[in-house]
Amino acid sequence: MHDADCIFCKIVKGEIPSTKVYESDSVYAFEDANPMMPVHVLVVPKNHYRNIADSIPDDEMAALMQAAGAVAKLKGIDESGFRLVTNTNDDACQTVHHVHVHVLGGAQMNEGNPSLKA
Ligand code: 5GP
Numbered sequence: 076m077h078d079a080d081c082i083f084c085k086i087v088k089g090e091i092p093s094t095k096v097y098e099s100d101s102v103y104a105f106e107d108a109n110p111m112m113p114v115h116v117l118v119v120p121k122n123h124y125r126n127i128a129d130s131i132p133d134d135e136m137a138a139l140m141q142a143a144g145a146v147a148k149l150k151g152i153d154e155s156g157f158r159l160v161t162n163t164n165d166d167a168c169q170t171v172h173h174v175h176v177h178v179l180g181g182a183q184m185n186e187g188n189p190s191l192k193a
């Protein structure tokens with residue numbers, strides 16, 4: 076369930092410090108270290124899965140998405156608007172191979188351009 080070399084597993088276990096935004100039994104959310112928007116939070120399952128196309132149990136997948144919504148509410152961007160991004164593998168520039176949802180908001184984003192790293 077954990078990968079000893081994975082930085083997000085280490086963050087979940089508290090071995091690497093992070094700024095917690097939200098936590099539930101199966102999910103942890105924390106501030107991105109290199110924010111690209113006024114609000115930029117990462118939501119991860121506590122268990123290690125490589126990406127969104129990995130075999131993630133239904134209850135953990137649901138918890139991940141529910142947490143993303145909860146983070147948006149906690150950050151006060153649920154009404155103004157926000158974007159969820161889940162980079163997956165090389166074409167999408169996934170750099171940390173522990174599935175994570177970027178919660179992005181707090182400023183106007185480009186219409187129809189979901190790119191996080193343009
Ligand atoms: P990806 O490119 O895989 O979609 O996103 C990885 C994200 O993790 C990047 O936005 C990067 O800033 C963030 N990140 C990488 N290492 C750390 C870390 O040690 N702590 C935190 N808080 N964020 C990190």
Ligand code: ZN
Binds near residue numbers: 078083
């Ligand atoms: Zn991991």
